[in-house]
Amino acid sequence: MLLIYVKTLTPRINYTFKQVCGNILGYEVTFTSKIEKFVAYEGKKLSYGKQKMGNEFFIQAAGLLNEQGFSDLDLKFHSWEGVTCFFKASDRSDVPFDIFSASFYLLSRYEEYLPHVKDSFGRYPYKESIGYKHDFLEQPVVDLWAYKFNSLLNERFSKDKSVNRKFQNKNILAVSEAYRFRKKGLVRSIGASLRDVFKLDVSNFIERFKVLFFISKDPYDIYDGLVEESHQNHYKWHFLFQLSNYSIYSKNVSYNKIKYHSLIKSMGDYGEIGMLPGYESLHNFSILKLEKKRWESIVNRPLKIVGSYNFGLNLPTLYNNFDKLEIEQDFSMSYSEAVGFRAGTCTSYLYYDINFERISPLVLEPVVFNSNCIKHHTFFELKTQLEKVKEDVMKVEGSLNILMNNKDFEDWNKEKKYLNLITYLNEK
Structure with a gap:
């Protein structure tokens, strides 16, 4: 158990400590506001606040986790043993920055609540992110910080807790147009x-x-070949199918086609299946609800998995709409034009709505590679970037998630290079 002393337990503190110390590092996290209980406890413990009480393990709070809402913050960046960080703390802090405020800033996508100009698809431009501007977009910094923090805890206390998790992959295939x-x-x-x-x-x-x-x-009918390839190399896929009305943004076959129904259900024999919301449904709850109803009538079970491939997230409205529809897992947390960790982590985490200061049950799965990147980079650039990313993810035993489209394999023989890259990324 890890005991945390805080004067006031806020939703942000509860959320961030349980993600960093619980979900990433595997601790059972308990909070107390009683000094007597904190002092008497003989296991691993730390205090989190403005001032150090005595000789305890102490992390100085920047104040973000005691605030509500959002404002334009003046962030200062520096390096901690080669990893970029922000919210610098004083010398009295045992960690040189407020790791929990910095983690919350990235996980909550705080910067996306601030005024910004969206691109033509309504997306948050990756070049606006602090990860891109300060050159840590391709690093799972939240996980790297957590592991360094855990090393300091183990130096101070007996090393009775090491991180116990395994490197894993999730491969997602977005089917926005089932057949050409x-x-x-x-x-x-x-x-x-x-x-x-x-x-x-x-x-x-x-x-x-x-x-x-x-x-x-x-040329878009690559499903049997993809299943065979993944079976030979011992990895699986999540399949996301679009069920939108025909429009300027959706050129898919009709959701009424029996052949399309058969394809969706047959892919469920080889991996998890879910829905790819159309452009209109990302901005309209009624359309999203209708598409969900279509999916469930085809598959005959509740929809649990969704993901956006081409279009913007429309935060926080879209995730709140997923909540209302009791969707459990989302694969939209990526940048469509760049390799990188949009939320700074390679670990799944719960969505936090800053507007309502609410922890949602919706699990967000960070995706490091969205195959839209293929249009903007050479294969060599992508391969080099992803090889380095894999090294960092393996250091923290996280999850390397990639999002592809069936159109990416249109020329099956030519695109073997991407299949080979996927195979390499899935190697343990």
Whole structure:
């Protein structure tokens, strides 16, 4: 057990200590505001506040965890044994910065509550993040801080607690368009063929013709090959399927197609399945609720897993909507144009709503690689970045989660390099 002395136990303190000390480091965390109980306790303990009481293990609080709401903070950055940190503490603190305020700032996505300009898809630009600006985006700094903090605890107290968790992977396949040519309906197929003719796109016209007349396989139909590849290399996938109405943002086959229903249910035999919300549902609760109802009518069980691939998170509204619909797990916490840890961690954690100072039961799964990055980087750049990221994640025995799209494997032979990269990332 780890005993924490605080004058006042706030929701932020409760949330952050239980994530850093409990979820990451594996301690049973208990709080007390009674000095007598704290002094009498003979196990691992620390005080968290403005002033040190005596000779105890002490972390000086910056004050963020005693506040409510959000404001524009003047953050100062420095290095702790090669790892960037902020909320610097005085020399009396046994950790040179307020590790818990810094962790809360990143986990809660505090900076995304502040005024900022979104990109054309409504996303928070990664270049606006402190992780990018201060060159720690590709490091799981919250976990690295936690492990360094645990080493200091073990130096002060008997080493009766080492971290006990294992490096793991979660591979997620976002299916926003199940087939490129098949099952689109007669009107859409004729219209697309005429468009190819007007654009003189002969190769696309011929490929569509071959697929529709069963001469060739649809280029987006990679599911059997992907399952076989992952089975041979001993890893699994989470499959997220979109069930939106046809629109400028959704070119998928109709959610009513029996063939599409069969695909969704068959992938459930090989991994976890969930829903990929459409663009409109990310901003409209009624549409999100309708898409959830469609998914559950197809699969015949409650929807528990969701994730956004192309579009913005619309914080905090979207996560609150997931809460209302009793969704349990989300795979949206990534940047679409950069490799990195959007929340500074490689450990799953609960969503915290700053507006209501509320801990949600929704589990957020940080994703370090969203395959939209492929458009903005060379394969060599991505491979080099992900190899370094994997090293850091393995140091803290965290989770290396990657989010791909079925379109990424359109040319199966050409895209073997990405399959090989995924295989490498899944090696223990």
